[in-house]
Amino acid sequence: MDLVTVNGLTKRYGGIVALSDATFSARAGEVHALLGENGAGKSTFIQILSGAVRHDGGSILIDGQDYRPANPDAAQARGIAAVFQELSLIPDLSVEQNIWFRHEPRTLLRTVNRGEMRRKTLALLEKYSFPTLRPDRELRRLTLAERQIVEIAKGLAKDPRIIILDEATSALPAREAEWLLKLTRQLAAEGRLVIFISHRMAEVRAIADRLTIFRNGATVAAHEANAVSDNEIVAQMIGRHLDRLYPERIPTATDRVALKVQGISSGSRLSGVEFALREGEVLGVGGLQGHGQRELFQALFGATRATGAVELWGKPVSIANPRQALTGRDGIALVPEDRRGQGLLLTKSVRENLTLSVIKRFTENGLLSRQKEAELVKEMVDFLRIKAGTPEQLAGTLSGGNQQKVIFGKMLLTQARILLLYDPTRGVDVGTKGEIFQLMRDLAAKGYAILFHSSDMPELVHVADRVMVMRNGRIAATLEGDHISEEEILRAAMLETRAA
Amino acid sequence: MTVEQTAEMAQRPAEMKSVNPGIDWRGRALDRAPFLVACLMLALIVAIYGSLQSGVFTLDEINLDTAAAMTLMLAATGQTIVLLRGGIDLSIGGMISLGTVIAATRFTDDPSTTAFWALAILALGFGIGALNGLLISLLRLQPFLVTLATWSILNGIAMIILPTDGGSVPSWWVGFASAQLFGLTSPVWMLLALLVFWWWFRATGTGITIQASGSNEKSAFLSGVSITRVNLVTYGLSGLFAAGAALFLVTQTGAGSPTIGKDYILPSVAAAVIGGVSLFGGRGHLAGTLIGAFVLTLIGNLVFVLHVSSYWQPVASGVILLLSVLASSIAEKAARSRVQ
Ligand SMILES: Nc1ncnc2c1ncn2[C@@H]1O[C@H](COP(=O)(O)OP(=O)(O)OP(=O)(O)O)[C@@H](O)[C@H]1O
Numbered sequence: 001m002d003l004v005t006v007n008g009l010t011k012r013y014g015g016i017v018a019l020s021d022a023t024f025s026a027r028a029g030e031v032h033a034l035l036g037e038n039g040a041g042k043s044t045f046i047q048i049l050s051g052a053v054r055h056d057g058g059s060i061l062i063d064g065q066d067y068r069p070a071n072p073d074a075a076q077a078r079g080i081a082a083v084f085q086e087l088s089l090i091p092d093l094s095v096e097q098n099i100w101f102r103h104e105p106r107t108l109l110r111t112v113n114r115g116e117m118r119r120k121t122l123a124l125l126e127k128y129s130f131p132t133l134r135p136d137r138e139l140r141r142l143t144l145a146e147r148q149i150v151e152i153a154k155g156l157a158k159d160p161r162i163i164i165l166d167e168a169t170s171a172l173p174a175r176e177a178e179w180l181l182k183l184t185r186q187l188a189a190e191g192r193l194v195i196f197i198s199h200r201m202a203e204v205r206a207i208a209d210r211l212t213i214f215r216n217g218a219t220v221a222a223h224e225a226n227a228v229s230d231n232e233i234v235a236q237m238i239g240r241h242l243d244r245l246y247p248e249r250i251p252t253a254t255d256r257v258a259l260k261v262q263g264i265s266s267g268s269r270l271s272g273v274e275f276a277l278r279e280g281e282v283l284g285v286g287g288l289q290g291h292g293q294r295e296l297f298q299a300l301f302g303a304t305r306a307t308g309a310v311e312l313w314g315k316p317v318s319i320a321n322p323r324q325a326l327t328g329r330d331g332i333a334l335v336p337e338d339r340r341g342q343g344l345l346l347t348k349s350v351r352e353n354l355t356l357s358v359i360k361r362f363t364e365n366g367l368l369s370r371q372k373e374a375e376l377v378k379e380m381v382d383f384l385r386i387k388a389g390t391p392e393q394l395a396g397t398l399s400g401g402n403q404q405k406v407i408f409g410k411m412l413l414t415q416a417r418i419l420l421l422y423d424p425t426r427g428v429d430v431g432t433k434g435e436i437f438q439l440m441r442d443l444a445a446k447g448y449a450i451l452f453h454s455s456d457m458p459e460l461v462h463v464a465d466r467v468m469v470m471r472n473g474r475i476a477a478t479l480e481g482d483h484i485s486e487e488e489i490l491r492a493a494m495l496e497t498r499a500a
Numbered sequence: 501m502t503v504e505q506t507a508e509m510a511q512r513p514a515e516m517k518s519v520n521p522g523i524d525w526r527g528r529a530l531d532r533a534p535f536l537v538a539c540l541m542l543a544l545i546v547a548i549y550g551s552l553q554s555g556v557f558t559l560d561e562i563n564l565d566t567a568a569a570m571t572l573m574l575a576a577t578g579q580t581i582v583l584l585r586g587g588i589d590l591s592i593g594g595m596i597s598l599g600t601v602i603a604a605t606r607f608t609d610d611p612s613t614t615a616f617w618a619l620a621i622l623a624l625g626f627g628i629g630a631l632n633g634l635l636i637s638l639l640r641l642q643p644f645l646v647t648l649a650t651w652s653i654l655n656g657i658a659m660i661i662l663p664t665d666g667g668s669v670p671s672w673w674v675g676f677a678s679a680q681l682f683g684l685t686s687p688v689w690m691l692l693a694l695l696v697f698w699w700w701f702r703a704t705g706t707g708i709t710i711q712a713s714g715s716n717e718k719s720a721f722l723s724g725v726s727i728t729r730v731n732l733v734t735y736g737l738s739g740l741f742a743a744g745a746a747l748f749l750v751t752q753t754g755a756g757s758p759t760i761g762k763d764y765i766l767p768s769v770a771a772a773v774i775g776g777v778s779l780f781g782g783r784g785h786l787a788g789t790l791i792g793a794f795v796l797t798l799i800g801n802l803v804f805v806l807h808v809s810s811y812w813q814p815v816a817s818g819v820i821l822l823l824s825v826l827a828s829s830i831a832e833k834a835a836r837s838r839v840q
């Protein structure tokens with residue numbers, strides 16, 4: 001019998017229909033992928049299953065019994081745990097306190113039994129061969145990837161029968177993502193149901209037994225994974241055929257250097273990085289995670305302190321803070337890693353988020369021109385196909401992928417011609433991914449210079465003109481032309497690590 | 501992206517690199533920087549005070565100063581819990597006034613009557629606080645607004661009960677503040693009790709949940725926390741401690757006052773902030789708050805022995821508040837730049 005059966009599920013937020021007719025069924029012991037475009041309703045669906053949000057209509061059966069959780073506790077009581085796309089962690093608690101939050105082992109005085117908690121944490125991390133985590137470290141000191149891993153541990157700590165992973169791989173670097181895929185299989189083998197949401201087709205292909213496809217809040221198809229082709233799946237997701245994901249790579253780089261970096265260093269994470277990014281070029285930054293990629297982007301944007309020389313369009317500059325980096329057409333714009341922490345104001349509207357850093361462009365004689373602002377906003381929303389009810393919808397209520405699009409739009413509106421893209425397609429659906437890559441190539445052809453990091457290696461291979469591989473805070477190799485391949489990137493990234 | 505590539509990816513050994521940098525002493529020191537700054541300030545003030553006045557480093561002086569600071573300490577304990585939750589409680593001013601006037605008009609020489617009314621005041625404190633919490637949750641209003649309103653209401657009721665300072669409490673109640681055990685007076689024992697309470701409270705589920713809700717409310721909710729219940733308990737405790745502060749205050753004044761409470765509202769916040777409690781929720785400890793309360797109290801003593809106008813006391817308190825806010829923001833920045 002099916003463990004979960006969902007029929008005609010509906011959910012609306014005011015005028016926005018998040019789910020119109022979701023149908024779903026899954027068995028224990030399988031990995032069930034949930035696919036769909038940004039805003040299709042996947043996260044809404046799992047929020048309902050996990051008790052964070054209540055549905056308006058339709059029915060959910062668990063073990064054949066009616067299920068309507070009033071809150072996350074009720075869902076947990078029925079053995080359902082979710083690893084949320086936007087995470088549910090407490091910044092001021094330690095890793096282990098987060099993992100066991102509200103389920104801590106207690107002493108006779110009703111206080112947390114720290115020794116026992118540590119023991120259980122280590123046992124859990126051991127059992128599922130988690131990447132190394134320091135249990136006593138405060139969460140706000142962790143990187144996004146580490147937080148994602150803690151969120152996974154937190155889900156597993158409840159020993160759930162149904163575990164839902166909402167784009168859990170999207171924040172993880174290659175190795176950890178690989179580990180998570182293995183873990184997913186292990187969990188299914190233990191007899192649990194894993195509901196797996198991802199925009200990376202390869203991952204879905206590697207682990208899913210069955211899949212369900214959402215479009216515009218309704219289920220359009222459900223398949224056995226081995227009975228359907230990639231193309232069919234994508235076509236059902238986006239409602240049309242996608243010719244190719246990656247645009248043709250026509251070199252457009254000129255000899256003019258847009259961004260020249262000499263000996264840039266920052267603490268122990270970044271030491272003496274040198275490179276030149278040319279006008280019209282897409283320069284990839286790869287390597288294993290934690291080898292200075294993040295620091296490089298942050299330093300170039302002026303968000304971390306760094307030493308070294310930077311030239312923009314041939315002129316030496318010092319970039320001490322983001323304001324200085326953002327000076328008009330000759331400036332630098334960044335798509336940051338942590339969209340909720342750094343990129344977006346969640347309680348502000350889509351419009352405000354888009355125009356916040358470019359207010360000057362709609363100001364005439366000190367007055368804001370609402371009309372001009374509205375035009376630009378509409379242009380950007382249409383262009384990126386941001387799925388929002390109106391431009392006044394709060395950014396925090398957009399689907400994950402649409403939040404990422406807003407950040408992208410915000411950056412484009414600055415008109416800066418040097419773009420630092422740190423994982424710009426994270427959480428973005430296949431259709432839009434293709435559009436973003438096309439956009440990157442188009443911008444390059446127009447003379448933009450793009451520094452591009454992706455946690456999904458094939459993207460670097462297919463989109464960048466050159467790829468710099470980072471290792472221990474340095475550039476270990478720069479690959480060009482035919483030498484750009486996943487193999488080569490990995491080799492350059494790991495050579496030293498292997499020797500050590 | 502092809503199936504072959506993925507299969508190949510999955511075969512690669514996942515040799516995770518293990519980084520175990522040992523205890524992060526600098527990080528810990530930075531985390532506690534505001535608290536350390538508060539300790540330093542206290543030490544400095546005590547040193548100056550001690551050099552101007554004889555007999556500062558005696559048990560008597562400790563007993564005296566603790567008694568002088570205890571009302572503020574009790575009020576600030578409640579405030580610390582609220583701040584940890586990411587809120588603020590202005591109504592403690594009203595609660596303290598109301599508590600003193602009820603005590604001054606109802607306490608009698610009969611211990612059982614007095615005990616009944618003392619318990620009633622405490623229960624009222626918790627109840628009114630819980631009501632604050634409920635209003636904040638149900639009406640989705642700012643804590644500032646809700647508690648401002650209840651402050652005004654409680655103040656008005658206190659005025660109705662006792663329009664001007666007056667009334668009295670029995671002498672045995674007043675005597676409580678100077679009762680001694682092993683050379684230490686009851687306020688010093690209360691201080692220790694507060695610390696023990698905090699040590700316990702912060703490790704309980706309730707304590708952690710309150711802190712977590714202040715740190716990130718959405719995450720707490722997603723983890724199954726009932727925000728309404730957290731607010732109820734948080735503000736309830738704050739009201740309870742304010743009522744406790746009122747009961748202690750009448751041992752110092754011997755009478756009730758319908759206006760005295762307002763003198764504790766901002767100082768209770770200031771004591772917490774000086775002690776390193778974050779106004780944004782999620783961070784801070786009672787030890788810091790208690791040190792902050794001592795700092796604010798001793799500033800008064802210092803102004804007195806310096807023979808300058810007592811108007812310098814608020815000026816000095818303000819400067820100290822600014823200094824500690826500055827210190828914590830510098831530490832915060834340093835800590836943050838280390839992470840990235
Ligand atoms: N609190 C809310 N208020 C208003 N609209 C909302 C809210 N939550 C979700 N929505 C809307 O519901 C729709 C579905 O969102 P959902 O997050 O479920 O999409 P998704 O399939 O998870 O997309 P993604 O792949 O981008 O994560 C979106 O259009 C979103 O804007």
Ligand SMILES: [Mg+2]
Pocket residue numbers: 042043044085166399400401
């Ligand atoms: Mg989503």
